[in-house]
Amino acid sequence: MVDPTNRVIYRATPKGAGKVALISGGGSGHEPLHGGFVGLGMLDAACAGEVFTSPTPDQMLEATTAVDRGAGVLHIVKNYTGDVLNFEMAAELAAANGIEVATVVVNDDVAVEDSTWTAGRRGVGLTVLLEKIVGAAAEEGRDLAAITALAEKVNAGGRSMGVALTSCTVPAAGKPTFDLPEDQMEVGVGIHGEPGRTRVALEPAARIAERLVTPILEDAPFADGPAIVMLNGLGGTPMIELYLMYGEVAKLLEQAGVQVARVLVGNYITSLDMQGCSLTVLKADEELLGLWDAPVSTPGLRWGI
Amino acid sequence: MDNVTLDTLTDWLSRFHAAVTERRDYLTELDSAIGDAEHGANMARGMAAVMAKIDVARPGTVDELLKTVGMTLVSSVGGASGPLYGTFFLRMGIACGAVCELTPEALGSGLRAGLDGVLQRGKAELGDKTMYDALFPALEAYATAVAAGSGAPGAIDAAADAARLGRDATVPMVARKGRASYLGERSVGHLDPGATSAAMLISSLAAAMAG
Numbered sequence: 001m002v003d004p005t006n007r008v009i010y011r012a013t014p015k016g017a018g019k020v021a022l023i024s025g026g027g028s029g030h031e032p033l034h035g036g037f038v039g040l041g042m043l044d045a046a047c048a049g050e051v052f053t054s055p056t057p058d059q060m061l062e063a064t065t066a067v068d069r070g071a072g073v074l075h076i077v078k079n080y081t082g083d084v085l086n087f088e089m090a091a092e093l094a095a096a097n098g099i100e101v102a103t104v105v106v107n108d109d110v111a112v113e114d115s116t117w118t119a120g121r122r123g124v125g126l127t128v129l130l131e132k133i134v135g136a137a138a139e140e141g142r143d144l145a146a147i148t149a150l151a152e153k154v155n156a157g158g159r160s161m162g163v164a165l166t167s168c169t170v171p172a173a174g175k176p177t178f179d180l181p182e183d184q185m186e187v188g189v190g191i192h193g194e195p196g197r198t199r200v201a202l203e204p205a206a207r208i209a210e211r212l213v214t215p216i217l218e219d220a221p222f223a224d225g226p227a228i229v230m231l232n233g234l235g236g237t238p239m240i241e242l243y244l245m246y247g248e249v250a251k252l253l254e255q256a257g258v259q260v261a262r263v264l265v266g267n268y269i270t271s272l273d274m275q276g277c278s279l280t281v282l283k284a285d286e287e288l289l290g291l292w293d294a295p296v297s298t299p300g301l302r303w304g305i
Numbered sequence: 306m307d308n309v310t311l312d313t314l315t316d317w318l319s320r321f322h323a324a325v326t327e328r329r330d331y332l333t334e335l336d337s338a339i340g341d342a343e344h345g346a347n348m349a350r351g352m353a354a355v356m357a358k359i360d361v362a363r364p365g366t367v368d369e370l371l372k373t374v375g376m377t378l379v380s381s382v383g384g385a386s387g388p389l390y391g392t393f394f395l396r397m398g399i400a401c402g403a404v405c406e407l408t409p410e411a412l413g414s415g416l417r418a419g420l421d422g423v424l425q426r427g428k429a430e431l432g433d434k435t436m437y438d439a440l441f442p443a444l445e446a447y448a449t450a451v452a453a454g455s456g457a458p459g460a461i462d463a464a465a466d467a468a469r470l471g472r473d474a475t476v477p478m479v480a481r482k483g484r485a486s487y488l489g490e491r492s493v494g495h496l497d498p499g500a501t502s503a504a505m506l507i508s509s510l511a512a513a514m515a516g
């Protein structure tokens with residue numbers, strides 16, 4: 001169900017009373033994230049902002065108020081200054097109206113050097129996995145404290161890294177956000193076309209896979225248990241190339257001793273028309289795999305129904 | 306002497322609207338270099354919404370005017386600029402109170418309250434390459450001029466000069482807040498879009514006072 005005035009997408013059938021509700025939102029241009037993940041087993045509502053611009057506190061307040069079933073609302077926020085500030089204002093307003101709100105800020109992008117001197121790591125691909133897993137737990141009826149702890153656990157255990165072969169073009173700007181010569185690629189690109197770690201000449205898929213896998217494995221230990229892996233397209237890359245990239249990634253993960261328990265390949269968190277892909281690896285356990293396998297029915301993810 | 310009237314403040318908003326609209330592509334270009342290419346469009350959209358609102362129902366007091374501006378920006382801009390500019394006007398409105406004109410001192414403390422709000426929400430420090438780097442020296446210059454006996458127009462002229470210098474000083478800075486901070490050293494050599502629009506905010510006020 002779409003509320004065009006407030007630009008909020010809701011489930012057609014709200015979840016039952018007494019269950020924690022989940023909302024997310026962000027700038028548009030990353031479809032199917034977040035609107036495509038509204039439905040049974042994932043989000044209760046998603047707020048859409050302008051292209052690459054956070055939605056506003058009044059939208060989030062509207063959504064928070066509408067989805068609250070008396071058990072509180074979790075705000076899932078990607079770590080960008082605008083998103084964090086707007087959700088922060090919305091949470092203050094909702095709390096003033098007596099709604100219990102908890103917030104998880106997703107920050108999984110290893111391309112950004114983690115430092116107290118910056119806005120910190122960006123929230124990227126892990127957001128999809130987190131919305132799925134935490135959504136399943138909310139469906140089970142866990143309380144807000146448990147849901148929030150689970151969201152923190154997922155955020156702590158996941159890492160992502162992306163590479164772009166072309167820039168994206170923001171419609172309002174009308175020209176590519178950054179100049180990237182045809183024979184070069186941007187390693188560590190952000191989902192808004194933010195420049196990454198380094199720019200290098202185009203390379204074969206096997207070498208690109210290394211550039212994605214290595215920084216993730218260097219950043220967190222994944223070799224001692226199962227993992228959920230997503231190879232995500234940034235919007236302008238054909239599926240066949242994503243599958244090909246996943247093939248190269250899978251070889252490297254296997255060599256490193258990572259047990260890939262579940263895989264998602266496709267366009268889940270995009271960057272308008274950008275060509276390229278991102279890799280997300282989430283350390284899993286029985287609990288997370290169970291929640292991952294739980295039924296989900298949204299436009300963007302559907303299984304077990 | 307020379308108090309700042311509601312008409313002057315309304316003219317300020319109108320001039321700021323014109324400035325960000327006219328320089329919309331320029332602001333966006335600055336933002337493309339180190340951010341996400343939306344600052345110009347966002348500020349132009351937000352100020353257009355502000356003008357539409359205050360044209361329909363012209364507020365009768367300073368706090369009503371500025372709070373309307375703040376709430377409209379918060380609900381129409383998004384990004385980081387929405388909450389930051391919105392908080393600036395909201396706090397300034399609260400500090401100014403239900404009056405119809407402002408003494409030079411009251412204008413200064415109103416602007417200061419707005420800046421404190423920006424600081425509290427954005428948690429930036431001087432040198433982080435943000436709008437704060439333009440606004441802080443501007444308000445310092447304003448306070449110094451008023452203390453030295455200058456009227457509001459002279460003081461705001463000094464503030465506008467200081468804001469421009471503060472803006473230009475962001476070029477060699479390494480961004481530590483906002484989306485530009487992801488670039489680290491690569492943000493050096495670029496003018497900060499937020500400091501640029503903030504300098505426009507102050508120079509628009511100077512222009513409104515000059516009449």
